[in-house]
Amino acid sequence: MGYALNFNLIWRHFDKLWGGLLLSLELAVISIAIGIVIGLVLAVWYVSAGRVVRTIIAAYVEFIRNVPLILLVYLVFYGLPTVVDLAYSAPTSFILTLSVYSGAYLVEVFRSGLEAVPRGQLDAGKAIGLTPWQRLIHVRLPTMLRITLPALSNTFISLFKDTSIASVISVPELTYGAQWINFNTFRIVEVYLVTTAMYLLTGYALLFGLRLVERRFRAAR
């Protein structure tokens, strides 16, 4: 058990962790932005579509939710370029994967949100003469977004943690930085202690910040 903690080497290479953390956040932000678009479009489509479309959207959601993320990351990065004529960098590949991944979770979030919009609001929209499109844009979506905000923040925080999987295709995010320091300095316990602290602090700071936003926009009950 003779392990003496020595953080000097960690601080010397701290830019790997700090740069990694920023990249992790960037990956999460871009992915959830695309994921929100996918989720919104498919959820709105789902609630008004017939059986075939519903089955296809449900199949997408169920497939993504029941397959390990690491396999999807490999599939998009190593598998997809062998069958389609596309070339992309590892970060792009990961963003693509995480967007499609988060899209599947967000379809569910938005779908249940749309169903939770009180019937009376839609009737009221109809009564003042809004077209179906106007009812969607001005009544249904704003209320739905307020209802789904907590679930949206939770999804974002879990996506932030999921960005660690990007390290398996050598995207230099936080976990990759930690592994680099692990292999190059062998200050193993120290680097993972610091990395754990960084994930925790960022995660809880995000949670706290997003809860404030939620309070500001809370749906009227």
Place this chain on the structure above:
Amino acid sequence: MLTQIAYALPFLAQGFALTLWVSLLVVVLSLIAGVLLGVGLVYGPVPLRWAVRIFSDTIRGIPILVLMFFVYYGVPAIGLHLPSFWAAVLALTLFKTAQVIEYLRGAVGSIPKGQSEAAMAIGLTFRQRLAYVIFPQAFRRFLPPWINGVTDAVKGSALVSLLGITDLMQAINQVIGRTYEAMPLYILGALIYFAVNYALSLASRRLERRFSFIRE
């Protein structure tokens, strides 16, 4: 292409068996640890509650991959010998335990206070109250999310491939390394994981519906 994949099937089956074995170990060990710690969280003395709360919030706040590397590289670094298989199982179990703690807290917390008070009033001891009053009712709340959470253990087990353990994920990567048939094999792998996890989520949903008659 198909012959190459057919040739690799027994190897993939071995990997799949290991995936199931890791998942089973993690599920059973985390169930025991999670229920014990969860009872500690709900009924324990304040220091124990705090310890369990900090444990659970820390574990759930970091990526499972970081936890895995921490255990795998960190445990030997402090001078303990731990084979990679058990390091992986330990890390996944810690992660899953935190989930089980929260399921248990949620389930027990949903039982009205009057139930405990009534049990106390008829003179049941703490253990009897748990065994005859609280747990039988909380069980129905605990089971559906827990079964659904088993899919997390199966999906999480794919990360052990990064520690050089030949589970289904690693077996697929090795076969691809030999055959260069990346896409068919990843899709095959995805379908296998999907089949297992989808069956579990269906079971969870069915149970939830079956137990949904229970009201406060």
